[in-house]
Amino acid sequence: MFKSQKIRFTLSLAALFAAAALASPAMAQTKGDAAMGAKLYATNCASCHLASGAGGVKFASGSVSADLRAPGLEKTYRHSNKLLLRAILAAHDEDNERLDQPMPAWKGRITTAQAQDIIAYLHTLHS
Ligand code: HEC
CATH class of the missing domain: 1.20.5 (Single alpha-helices involved in coiled-coils or other helix-helix interfaces)
Incomplete structure (x- = not known):
């Protein structure tokens, strides 16, 4: 048995x-598979940004996890997937400043293709 x-x-x-x-x-x-992105998001991102993407979780550092839903996120990142990719992989914001801790830089933990999958998924989330 x-x-x-x-x-x-x-x-x-x-x-x-x-x-x-x-x-x-x-x-x-x-360039980005939203279904794959959904799984990657659930595993790597939902703990801080919530399953809905709404964020709002407060951390000891004083930072608050960002709302990753459209249209807010897309507006902030000037509708540029390239800037969003940098935000995820390097943890740099739209002006190239380091995002607040504990947002990790995902380079080396997920591949560029996986980050693109997550971006495709984020575009499906709306506030
Ligand atoms: C340990 C908690 C944590 C995890 C896990 C995490 N994040 Fe974050 N994230 C944050 C925090 C906190 C911020 C806000 C940083 C700031 O305001 O400077 C943030 C900000 C962001 C931003 C910038 C949004 C903006 O409005 O500028 C993006 C994009 C983002 N996260 C995507 C992701 C993705 C995609 C994942 C999963 C691969 C992920 N995060 C995992 C905590 C986390």
Whole structure:
């Protein structure tokens, strides 16, 4: 019984890796996959920015997590995905100033393609 569970688990892991391997070349071609972005957002961002993207969480540093929903975020970043990408990967705001802690710089933790997926997802969130 335990052995069959183990085999099933191993098989589903193998299926996951196969799916990931198949998905990656397609992902590189598209500029941001909102469905992938939703998953990445839930794992990496929702803890501070809330599942809705509304933010408003206060931290010991005195900072408050930003509202990541449209149209506010898009306006702040001058409708530029390039500036948004920098905000996520380097934690620099629209004027290239360091965003307040504890906003992490995500470079090295997620790939550029993954950050683009998250940006595609953020465009679907509205206040
Ligand atoms: C540990 C908490 C934390 C996590 C995790 C986090 N953030 Fe943040 N984030 C913040 C805080 C706090 C700010 C506000 C910084 C400021 O006001 O300078 C912020 C600001 C931002 C901004 C700038 C918004 C603006 O209006 O200037 C963006 C974009 C952003 N976060 C995206 C993300 C994304 C995408 C993720 C996940 C990959 C993420 N954050 C994960 C805490 C976090």
